[in-house]
Structure formats: C-alpha cells, structure tokens
Amino acid sequence: MAETRVKTTAQNSDFLYGLKQGVPIMLGYIPVGFTFGLLVAAGGLSPWLALLTSLTNYTSTGQFAGMRLLLAGAGYLEIMLTTLVINLRYLLMSLSLTQKVDPNLTFGKRIICGFGITDETFTVAAVAPDRLQFPYLIGLMLGPFIAWSTGTALGGAASAALPQQLSSAMGIALYALFIALIIPPARKSKEVLSVILISVSLNIILQYIPIFSFISAGFRIIIATIAAAGIGAWLWPDKQQQQLE
Amino acid sequence: MSEIVVNPVTAVFLMALVTFLPRVLPIAFFRREISSPYVKAFFNYVPFAVLGAMTFPDVFTSTGNIISAAVGCGVAVLLSFRGKSLLFVTSVSIAAVYLIGLILS
Numbered sequence: 001m002a003e004t005r006v007k008t009t010a011q012n013s014d015f016l017y018g019l020k021q022g023v024p025i026m027l028g029y030i031p032v033g034f035t036f037g038l039l040v041a042a043g044g045l046s047p048w049l050a051l052l053t054s055l056t057n058y059t060s061t062g063q064f065a066g067m068r069l070l071l072a073g074a075g076y077l078e079i080m081l082t083t084l085v086i087n088l089r090y091l092l093m094s095l096s097l098t099q100k101v102d103p104n105l106t107f108g109k110r111i112i113c114g115f116g117i118t119d120e121t122f123t124v125a126a127v128a129p130d131r132l133q134f135p136y137l138i139g140l141m142l143g144p145f146i147a148w149s150t151g152t153a154l155g156g157a158a159s160a161a162l163p164q165q166l167s168s169a170m171g172i173a174l175y176a177l178f179i180a181l182i183i184p185p186a187r188k189s190k191e192v193l194s195v196i197l198i199s200v201s202l203n204i205i206l207q208y209i210p211i212f213s214f215i216s217a218g219f220r221i222i223i224a225t226i227a228a229a230g231i232g233a234w235l236w237p238d239k240q241q242q243q244l245e
Numbered sequence: 246m247s248e249i250v251v252n253p254v255t256a257v258f259l260m261a262l263v264t265f266l267p268r269v270l271p272i273a274f275f276r277r278e279i280s281s282p283y284v285k286a287f288f289n290y291v292p293f294a295v296l297g298a299m300t301f302p303d304v305f306t307s308t309g310n311i312i313s314a315a316v317g318c319g320v321a322v323l324l325s326f327r328g329k330s331l332l333f334v335t336s337v338s339i340a341a342v343y344l345i346g347l348i349l350s
C-alpha cells in the first residue's frame with residue numbers, strides 16, 4: 001500500500017511519465033491541426049498565419065471558430081466574443097486544476113500550465129491519481145503543443161496539393177478525437193454516460209427550439225455543460241473519478 | 246466568400262488573448278482548496294459534458310455531407326467503444342468519410 005503510494009507520487013512528478021501520457025493526445029492532434037492548416041490556406045491566407053494561430057492560441061474549437069468568422073468577413077468584436085465564449089469552459093477546467101496541482105507551484109509555472117490546458121490534456125490531468133507536479137504537467141502538455149503546431153504547418157503547406165474530397169473528409173478529425181476521449185469512460189460509468197447524454201440533449205434543445213435561437217453556439221455549450229455537470233454532481237456526487245484510457 | 250475586413254494578424258492576437266485569460270487566471274490566482282464533494286464532482290463531470298455538447302450535433306455538419314459525417318461519427322463511436330487509440334479512431338474516421346465521399350460523388 002505504502003509502496004503504491006510512493007510510486008504514484010513519483011509518477012506524478014515525472015516528466016517522462018507525463019510525456020508518455022501525452023502521446024495519444026499528440027497523435028490525435030496531428031490530423032486535427034492539419035485540418036486547421038488546410039482551413040486557413042483554403043481561405044487564401046498564409047500558412048504562416050495558420051502556424052502563428054496554433055502557436056499563440058493553441059486551442060482547437062476556439063481557433064476554428066475564430067478563423068471561420070475571420071474568413072467570412074466578421075469584425076474584431078464578433079471574432080473576439082465568439083472565441084471568448086467558446087473558451088469560457090477553460091475557466092472551469094483551470095479552476096478544477098487548482099485543486100489538483102502542487103500548492104507550492106510558482107506563479108510563472110502556473111501561467112505555463114494554464115496555457116497548456118486543452119480539453120484533452122485537462123481530461124488526462126484531471127483523472128491523474130495524485131497531486132500534479134510541474135515536470136509531469138510540462139511533459140503532458142509539451143508533446144500535444146508540438147504536434148498541434150506541426151500538424152498545422154503541414155496542413156497549411158499541403159493545402160494546394162491535397163484533393164478537395166480529402167480535405168473535407170478531414171473535417172471529421174476534431175469530432176472523432178472528442179468521441180474517442182469520451183466513449184471509453186462513458187462505457188465504464190453509467191453516471192458519466194448520463195452526464196454526456198444530458199449535455200447533448202440540452203445542446204440540441206437549445207439549438208433547434210426557435211425561442212432559444214438568440215443563444216450563440218458558445219453560450220449553448222456553456223449552458224449545457226454547467227447544467228449537465230451540475231445535475232451529475234447533484235445526483236451522483238460520489239461517483240466522480242473516472243479514468244481515461 | 247466575403248472579404249476579410251480585419252487585419253488577420255491582429256485578429257489572431259486578440260483571439261490568443263481571450264483564449265489565454267480564461268485558462269490562466271484561475272490557476273494563477275485561485276489557491277483555495279475546495280472541500281465540497283458536490284463541487285468536486287461537478288468539476289469532474291465538466292470535461293465529459295463539454296466534449297459531448299461540442300460533438301453533438303455539430304459532428305453531422307463537419308464534412309459538408311450529412312451521410313459521410315454520420316458514417317464517420319459511427320465509425321468513431323464503434324472504434325472508441327472497442328478501446329482503440331486516439332490516432333487510430335481519428336485516422337480511420339477520416340478514411341471512412343473520404344471513401345463515402347468518393348462513392349457519393
């Protein structure tokens with residue numbers, strides 16, 4: 001028992017262990033980053049701009065949405081507000097990680113770790129069994145960041161050479177990644193499955209019932225998330241810890 | 246496609262700012278321990294709720310063709326149900342959508 005605990009602590013402070021846990025995320029990010037590079041290049045902008053976006057934004061959904069708006073001729077305010085609303089979920093994730101990270105983590109390291117939060121790295125970090133140390137977090141976040149940027153650069157560069165049929169097929173990549181992240185835990189836990197189903201149902205209701213049509217996509221996701229996670233916490237507060245693959 | 250009316254580089258930096266702030270502010274400034282099991286459970290359910298709402302129903306319009314998107318989605322669900330890796334699920338879904346697109350066109 002004592003030995004297991006020591007081992008877990010060591011793992012959570014280990015850079016290489018973090019790097020290893022990041023590998024599946026890395027591999028998933030390459031095709032999705034690639035798709036983003038394609039989107040930018042297909043819109044007539046430079047592949048360098050695509051790379052700049054991935055390096056500075058480093059977020060799938062937010063940068064896809066912002067870039068689509070930019071290409072469609074939206075103004076600064078609309079682009080910023082939409083991106084912000086989509087990213088508000090990170091407030092919840094970042095707040096959640098404050099409970100898991102080493103309390104002695106310095107301010108600078110906290111900023112770096114905050115920047116490295118994505119839906120995927122958060123999901124992995126959130127279910128890690130012990131306090132999160134900086135080397136582990138850096139290990140976990142570094143690989144996906146490099147993969148995301150590299151994928152984007154490749155997508156931007158390959159855009160001209162890629163058949164249209166293939167580039168539209170790559171639109172599924174981001175969603176396939178999300179599905180691959182949520183299905184295995186949902187299979188193991190009825191509670192997680194229920195939370196997902198509630199969230200999806202609310203999102204569909206808000207999207208298709210006309211009286212809610214004033215709610216933008218970003219706000220829809222936030223409302224559905226808070227309601228579904230809230231119902232989950234209220235009904236099943238003790239069944240929370242779900243391991244990811 | 247309409248004209249781009251903003252400076253793309255400026256827009257990208259503004260997007261980066263509104264992505265950076267929600268991620269960094271809580272972890273940088275909030276240090277209190279949350280003890281309530283309800284709040285803890287809430288945070289543990291958040292990623293699943295977020296990813297679910299972001300995927301459905303948007304996945305069905307992600308490829309420009311609802312049939313190919315539905316097939317790609319079905320493939321992703323099936324493969325991840327069987328516990329396949331992220332890369333495998335993503336690549337095979339893309340390939341399935343591509344094949345269906347070729348057949349339909």
